[in-house]
Amino acid sequence: MSAAVYIAGLGAISAIGNNVQENISALKESRAGLGPIRYLQTRYADIFPAGEVKASNEELAAICGWTGTNSRTAMLGYLAAKEALQDAGLVQHGTTWMAGEENCKVGLISATSVGGMDLTEDFFPDFLANPHAGKLRMVSQHECGAITEKMALALGISEFITTISTACSSSANAIMMGARMIRNGMLDVVVAGGTDALSRFTLNGFNTLMILDSQLCQPFDKGRRGLNLGEGAGFVVLVSSRVAAALGKELKIVVSGYCNANDAHHQTASSPEGIGSFTAMKGAMKMAALQPSDIDYINLHGTGTQNNDSSESTAIQRIFGDAYPKMSSTKSFTGHTLAACGGIEAVYSAVSLQEQCLFPGLRIEVPVIEKPGVMVQTFEKAEGIRHVLSNSFGFGGNCSSLIFSLV
Amino acid sequence: MYINAASAISPQQSFRQPAFLQEPVPLHAHRTSCLEPAYGDIIEPKLIRRMSRIIRMGVATGMDALQQAGCTNPDAIITGTAYGCLEDTGIFLKRMVENQEEMLTPTAFIQSTHNTVGAQLALLLKCHSYNNTFVQRTHSFECSLLDADMFLQENPGAAVLVGAADELTDYSFSILERFGLFRACAAGEGACYMMVGSEPAAGALARINGVRTLFNPAAGKLEDTLAELLADNGLFAGDIDLVLSGNLPGDAAEPRCAMIENQLLASSPKIYYKLLCGEYPTASAFGMWLGASVLKQQLVPAGLCETAPALLRHLLIYQADSLGYHSLMLLTKC
Amino acid sequence: MNREQLVEELKEQIIEQLNLQVKPEDIVAGDPLFNEGLGLDSIDALELIVLMQQKYQIKLANAEDGPKVFQSIDTMADFILANQPAAN
Numbered sequence: 001m002s003a004a005v006y007i008a009g010l011g012a013i014s015a016i017g018n019n020v021q022e023n024i025s026a027l028k029e030s031r032a033g034l035g036p037i038r039y040l041q042t043r044y045a046d047i048f049p050a051g052e053v054k055a056s057n058e059e060l061a062a063i064c065g066w067t068g069t070n071s072r073t074a075m076l077g078y079l080a081a082k083e084a085l086q087d088a089g090l091v092q093h094g095t096t097w098m099a100g101e102e103n104c105k106v107g108l109i110s111a112t113s114v115g116g117m118d119l120t121e122d123f124f125p126d127f128l129a130n131p132h133a134g135k136l137r138m139v140s141q142h143e144c145g146a147i148t149e150k151m152a153l154a155l156g157i158s159e160f161i162t163t164i165s166t167a168c169s170s171s172a173n174a175i176m177m178g179a180r181m182i183r184n185g186m187l188d189v190v191v192a193g194g195t196d197a198l199s200r201f202t203l204n205g206f207n208t209l210m211i212l213d214s215q216l217c218q219p220f221d222k223g224r225r226g227l228n229l230g231e232g233a234g235f236v237v238l239v240s241s242r243v244a245a246a247l248g249k250e251l252k253i254v255v256s257g258y259c260n261a262n263d264a265h266h267q268t269a270s271s272p273e274g275i276g277s278f279t280a281m282k283g284a285m286k287m288a289a290l291q292p293s294d295i296d297y298i299n300l301h302g303t304g305t306q307n308n309d310s311s312e313s314t315a316i317q318r319i320f321g322d323a324y325p326k327m328s329s330t331k332s333f334t335g336h337t338l339a340a341c342g343g344i345e346a347v348y349s350a351v352s353l354q355e356q357c358l359f360p361g362l363r364i365e366v367p368v369i370e371k372p373g374v375m376v377q378t379f380e381k382a383e384g385i386r387h388v389l390s391n392s393f394g395f396g397g398n399c400s401s402l403i404f405s406l407v
Numbered sequence: 408m409y410i411n412a413a414s415a416i417s418p419q420q421s422f423r424q425p426a427f428l429q430e431p432v433p434l435h436a437h438r439t440s441c442l443e444p445a446y447g448d449i450i451e452p453k454l455i456r457r458m459s460r461i462i463r464m465g466v467a468t469g470m471d472a473l474q475q476a477g478c479t480n481p482d483a484i485i486t487g488t489a490y491g492c493l494e495d496t497g498i499f500l501k502r503m504v505e506n507q508e509e510m511l512t513p514t515a516f517i518q519s520t521h522n523t524v525g526a527q528l529a530l531l532l533k534c535h536s537y538n539n540t541f542v543q544r545t546h547s548f549e550c551s552l553l554d555a556d557m558f559l560q561e562n563p564g565a566a567v568l569v570g571a572a573d574e575l576t577d578y579s580f581s582i583l584e585r586f587g588l589f590r591a592c593a594a595g596e597g598a599c600y601m602m603v604g605s606e607p608a609a610g611a612l613a614r615i616n617g618v619r620t621l622f623n624p625a626a627g628k629l630e631d632t633l634a635e636l637l638a639d640n641g642l643f644a645g646d647i648d649l650v651l652s653g654n655l656p657g658d659a660a661e662p663r664c665a666m667i668e669n670q671l672l673a674s675s676p677k678i679y680y681k682l683l684c685g686e687y688p689t690a691s692a693f694g695m696w697l698g699a700s701v702l703k704q705q706l707v708p709a710g711l712c713e714t715a716p717a718l719l720r721h722l723l724i725y726q727a728d729s730l731g732y733h734s735l736m737l738l739t740k741c
Numbered sequence: 742m743n744r745e746q747l748v749e750e751l752k753e754q755i756i757e758q759l760n761l762q763v764k765p766e767d768i769v770a771g772d773p774l775f776n777e778g779l780g781l782d783s784i785d786a787l788e789l790i791v792l793m794q795q796k797y798q799i800k801l802a803n804a805e806d807g808p809k810v811f812q813s814i815d816t817m818a819d820f821i822l823a824n825q826p827a828a829n
Contacts, residue, residue, distance in 0.1 A: 043507065044508065121500060121504075124504050125504050127581075139582055140586075143544060144542040144543075145546075149544065149622075149730070158625075164542070165522060165540050166521075181557070184560065204499075205499065205517075262526070262536060264532070264534055267517050267527075395517065395522075396520065396525070397529060
């Protein structure tokens with residue numbers, strides 16, 4: 001049996017759709033999901049555009065079939081993970097997961113930066129006024145691990161659960177961890193990805209860094225002003241070759257390369273030469289035994305901040321020279337979904353390969369990379385693409401690159 | 408996987424104090440804090456201003472472990488933390504509420520992200536290596552070890568810095584106490600890092616022979632897992648010289664711990680490490696540090712266990728919390 | 742308040758806001774604050790922008806003006822004296 005790790009299922013929920021199908025339609029039709037903040041209570045509702053999932057907490061709870069108090073992060077994560085599991089066609093008999101006739105050990109590796117903070121920040125005013133006040137059920141989901149635990153219980157996964165939290169590279173790292181655990185024979189199937197809900201804590205936090213755009217963001221545009229925050233969840237179901245065979249479907253996409261490296265330059269800013277991102281991209285390509293010329297498309301981290309886009313484009317130039325692959329930032333649609341972006345963008349990358357197409361980066365007027373045809377600006381058919389590189393770079397210099405390939 | 412160096416900051420005199428085992432201090436207060444060193448000796452003073460308590464504790468133990476191992480650039484830095492950086496989280500939340508989302512400053516926000524301890528270590532060391540942070544409640548440290556173990560198999564000869572940290576703040580104590588977490592055990596906190604490798608270095612402390620995590624195990628699963636762990640190492644229950652339990656002396660009959668403590672390992676001598684470090688999610692890291700120290704020095708902390716054998720070869724670190732998380736870690740003398 | 746008092750006040754405020762491990766007398770008002778001197782960085786600049794707003798009610802129009810204004814305690818004092826809104 002080969003050590004290949006296949007993608008058997010996809011799930012996503014974001015500002016541009018409540019499931020993968022809706023997300024892809026929006027990407028194809030250049031319909032971004034950014035605008036005034038309408039669900040989160042904040043004084044900045046009409047000041048900073050954001051990419052909110054178009055559903056209230058009550059609506060999400062109804063879709064989940066959950067009652068009581070639920071963190072938005074948990075609901076988004078559950079919906080995306082559940083969609084991915086169903087897409088993969090795994091079935092549970094009692095507590096045993098089956099792929100066709102085969103038993104399999106299924107793990108959940110999720111990621112989040114905010115956890116249940118959406119509830120905690122509503123608890124805090126009461127608690128500050130009186131340490132005995134505030135409902136405890138508002139903080140019982142605060143921990144990142146509590147969110148994953150809630151998802152695992154609802155999904156019926158108990159063999160192995162864990163959560164990674166490395167800021168914006170979190171869910172890319174979760175996918176990497178999942179692939180490694182399968183290759184090391186520790187698990188047969190991993191539901192891997194991440195989730196983050198918009199919160200005042202995050203919104204205000206990013207505002208203190210003065211990197212939010214008060215207009216719709218323009219990643220990889222020379223006139224870019226900053227990022228728009230987003231929210232959502234994205235999960236892939238990773239399976240071993242044994243399970244892939246047992247599922248009886250023709251699975252065509254593998255995780256062929258991955259690498260995590262640290263910029264080690266500054267707590268929030270990336271180094272000008274992009275050493276972390278350079279190292280991560282090179283490492284992923286080395287693992288996949290690919291040359292720069294083999295990469296057909298890069299799903300950029302591309303947040304739209306001066307610093308990230310500059311650093312990332314520098315690193316790309318150092319690797320590819322003038323022979324750039326096509327590239328775009330889908331954060332121009334969804335906003336920056338923080339810990340979820342690696343997972344959501346993995347889903348988009350997989351669909352790109354599956355359907356042989358490329359999704360655009362919106363609102364580019366003067367591209368950072370000037371060479372014509374490199375920045376994908378409208379939806380394109382792309383016959384023959386085989387390898388897609390997806391970047392996710394986070395605070396703390398945490399840089400991850402994943403490569404997805406057609407077998 | 409060998410523990411080649413280890414360092415811990417805890418409510419005990421554990422940091423760079425080899426004689427600690429002779430003078431452990433059972434915790435009496437309802438709430439305990441770590442005994443912290445003079446950080447200026449280990450961390451450049453100019454950099455300390457950007458580090459909250461938990462970051463200082465994590466960085467100090469990380470640097471200490473590296474120094475002990477004579478390593479300046481680990482091949483991976485892997486951290487576990489259940490609560491993350493609580494002090495800064497609380498500060499930012501408080502200001503956000505009081506100032507109604509205005510005039511907020513970045514430092515507390517930046518430092519509140521869960522991966523800040525690992526990131527600060529990387530920054531200090533200019534270390535571009537693999538860096539990961541696990542945040543899964545009482546499995547946070549165990550998951551870090553699993554990652555470290557995989558990393559060592561993928562990268563023979565690597566030197567990995569792996570550890571965990573969790574802190575207690577006024578706010579967190581207030582809230583967690585309301586959950587009843589400290590009814591039976593003092594609230595605690597701590598940071599612990601260790602250098603691990605596939606080969607023992609001179610002065611290696613112990614060998615980790617298996618880490619198993621279980622979440623809501625089905626009937627029989629816990630026994631089977633222990634049996635497999637022992638069998639993988641050619642051992643029987645009777646070969647376990649000492650159990651380092653993350654439960655409490657009175658818990659043995661509790662359904663969640665009964666199988667291991669009251670049945671399978673009923674006759675093994677036991678030490679309850681939370682009596683030394685207090686209750687916090689990543690206390691099993693302290694348990695591991697303690698176990699490694701015990702094996703290296705062949706000494707059990709004074710007054711904690713009357714029945715320990717003279718020769719200590721195999722230890723089992725076991726915890727079972729009330730949310731269904733269990734972990735088993737086998738530690739062997741090397 | 743006269744300029745000398747303002748300079749002393751600024752030194753104390755900066756030490757507190759940025760958690761600097763120095764005393765006011767260690768800071769020379771004309772020395773660079775960033776890169777050399779005290780070695781402050783971009784996060785400190787953001788902190789100082791908030792300090793300006795909180796303590797002196799002066800809002801920096803662009804973050805890009807930061808480097809000029811915050812070059813040293815002296816330039817900060819000059820800026821405040823030139824821009825501080827009149828007291829009620």
